[in-house]
Amino acid sequence: MDFQPTERQQYWRDRVRNFVQDHVRPAVSTYHAQDAEGDRWKVIQVVEDLKAKAKDQGIWNLFMPPRNDGHHHVEESFEFEGPGLTNLEYALCAEEMGRIGFASETFNCSAPDTGNMEVLHRYGTRDQKDRWLAPLMQGEIRSAFLMTEPQVASSDATNIECRIDRDGDDYVINGRKWWSSGAGDPRCKIAIVMGKTDFSAGRHAQQSMVLMPLDAPGVNILRHLPVFGYDDAPHGHMEIELKDVRIPATNMLLGEGRGFEIAQGRLGPGRIHHCMRTIGVAEEALEKMCRRLQAREAFGKPIYKHSVWEERVAQARIDIDMTRLLCLKAADMMDKVGNKAAKQEIAMIKVQAPNMALRIIDNAIQAHGGGGVSEDFGLAKAYAHQRTLRLADGPDEVHARSIARMEFARHTPLPGEADDTLSSGDMGATR
Ligand SMILES: Cc1cc2nc3c(=O)[nH]c(=O)nc-3n(C[C@H](O)[C@H](O)[C@H](O)COP(=O)(O)OP(=O)(O)OC[C@H]3O[C@@H](n4cnc5c(N)ncnc54)[C@H](O)[C@@H]3O)c2cc1C
Numbered sequence: 001m002d003f004q005p006t007e008r009q010q011y012w013r014d015r016v017r018n019f020v021q022d023h024v025r026p027a028v029s030t031y032h033a034q035d036a037e038g039d040r041w042k043v044i045q046v047v048e049d050l051k052a053k054a055k056d057q058g059i060w061n062l063f064m065p066p067r068n069d070g071h072h073h074v075e076e077s078f079e080f081e082g083p084g085l086t087n088l089e090y091a092l093c094a095e096e097m098g099r100i101g102f103a104s105e106t107f108n109c110s111a112p113d114t115g116n117m118e119v120l121h122r123y124g125t126r127d128q129k130d131r132w133l134a135p136l137m138q139g140e141i142r143s144a145f146l147m148t149e150p151q152v153a154s155s156d157a158t159n160i161e162c163r164i165d166r167d168g169d170d171y172v173i174n175g176r177k178w179w180s181s182g183a184g185d186p187r188c189k190i191a192i193v194m195g196k197t198d199f200s201a202g203r204h205a206q207q208s209m210v211l212m213p214l215d216a217p218g219v220n221i222l223r224h225l226p227v228f229g230y231d232d233a234p235h236g237h238m239e240i241e242l243k244d245v246r247i248p249a250t251n252m253l254l255g256e257g258r259g260f261e262i263a264q265g266r267l268g269p270g271r272i273h274h275c276m277r278t279i280g281v282a283e284e285a286l287e288k289m290c291r292r293l294q295a296r297e298a299f300g301k302p303i304y305k306h307s308v309w310e311e312r313v314a315q316a317r318i319d320i321d322m323t324r325l326l327c328l329k330a331a332d333m334m335d336k337v338g339n340k341a342a343k344q345e346i347a348m349i350k351v352q353a354p355n356m357a358l359r360i361i362d363n364a365i366q367a368h369g370g371g372g373v374s375e376d377f378g379l380a381k382a383y384a385h386q387r388t389l390r391l392a393d394g395p396d397e398v399h400a401r402s403i404a405r406m407e408f409a410r411h412t413p414l415p416g417e418a419d420d421t422l423s424s425g426d427m428g429a430t431r
Contacts, residue, residue: 013092015059020096024103040233041184050106051139063114087331091276098280108139112182115270116143123254132190141189146177155398158203162195173245184236197256207259211251218245228384268339275327275353282357286316289364316360323356344406347399354389
C-alpha cells in the first residue's frame, strides 16, 4: 500500500489540472453566454474549440482502457486506443474534470459516450467500430444509452418491456424509453438500446443490446425531462417512443440474450468516472464555501468564526478525503483484480460519493445565503445534478442491497447459531 501518486499518475493528473485551469475555467463565462443564445439544442462552439486544443495536446479519450485489459483482440483494436491510462490513473484525472460541468466533454470523456465507447471497444465487431466507435473517438458524433422505461421499475432491468423482434435480415424495435441522456444533442447519432429478444428465456437471457441510429424512421423524441427545472441542454434527458424501428441484424451487440453481460461490463468503470468527478464537484463546493465564509461578517464577527462553520468545514474535508480514498481503492482493485472482484467497492463508492457531495453542496449553499440557491454560484445546479446520481446508474438502495448481500454471504450463521424459523423462512429465500 502506497498513498504517494506515481510519477505517471501525477503527470496525467497535472496535464488535465493545468488544462482545466488555463483553458476551461477562463472559458466558463463564454460557455454560459453561448448556452444562453438562440436554440437550446445546439453545438456550443467554445466546447468545440477546447476539444480541438485538448485533442491536439493528446489529453483525449483518457478513459479508454489500456490495451492489455484482456477483453479484446490486440490487432483488431490497435487503432481504437486512448493513451492507455489505468482506472487509477484516470480516476485522478476525472476528479480534475469534475470541477467544471462541461470540462469532461472537452477531453472527450463525458457520459454517456464513455460507457458506450467502452461497449463498442469491448464487444463491437470491426464494422460496428468503424461505423460508430471511430467518429465517437474523434468527438464528431455523440451517443445515448436507452435502458430505462417509464412504465416499469427499471432499476430491476429484468422488467424492461421494449421488444426487439427478428424479421428476416432486420430487427424491429418497439417500446418507450425515458431519461435517455444526451439524445437532445444534434450530434447524437447512435443509441445503444436494451430490449428483449426472447420473452420466454431465463430471467437474465431475455435481454439484448442493439445499435440504433437516432435518425431511423420510428424513433420519435416526445419531450425532454427537466431536472428540478434544468433542461441540461444541449444534451438533455429525453423521452423517446420507438415505433417499428427497423435496424439491420448486424447491429446486434455480442449476440442475442447477452444484454445483461454487456450491462455489467458497461456500468463498472462508468460508475467510478461519475464518482471521481463528484469528488471534484465537492472540492469545488468546499472551496466556494470557505471563501464566502471568510468574505462576510454577521453578528459582530466574520461568519467563518462562528464555530458551527468550523465543524461543517472540518467534516467536509474529512468526508472528501475518505471518499477519495475509497474511490481510488475501487479503481485500483479494478485494475488489479478486475471489475467483478471489485464489485463491492464499486457499489460502495457509487452510494457514498453523491451523498457526500450533496451534504457539502448543501452547506455551501447555506454559507452563501440566498445567493446559494440562485444561479450565480453554480451551487444550485451542482446540487440538482448530484441528486440525480443517487438514481442514475441504479438507485442507492440497489447498490446497498448488493453490498449487504455480499456481507451476509461472508458471515453466515455458525453451526448451532441458525434459528430454524429463519433459515427455512423468508431470509433463506432471498439468499
Ligand atoms: C438525470 C438522469 C439521467 C439518466 N440517464 C439515463 C440514461 O442515459 N439511460 C438510461 O437508460 N437511464 C437513465 N436514467 C435512469 C436511471 O438509471 C433510473 O431512473 C434508475 O435506474 C431507477 O429506475 P426507475 O426510475 O425506473 O426507478 P424504479 O425502478 O421505479 O425505482 C424507484 C425507487 O424504488 C426504490 N428501490 C428500487 N429497488 C429497491 C430495492 N432493492 N430496495 C429498496 N428500494 C428500492 C428506490 O428508492 C428507487 O429510487 C437517468 C436518470 C436520471 C435522473
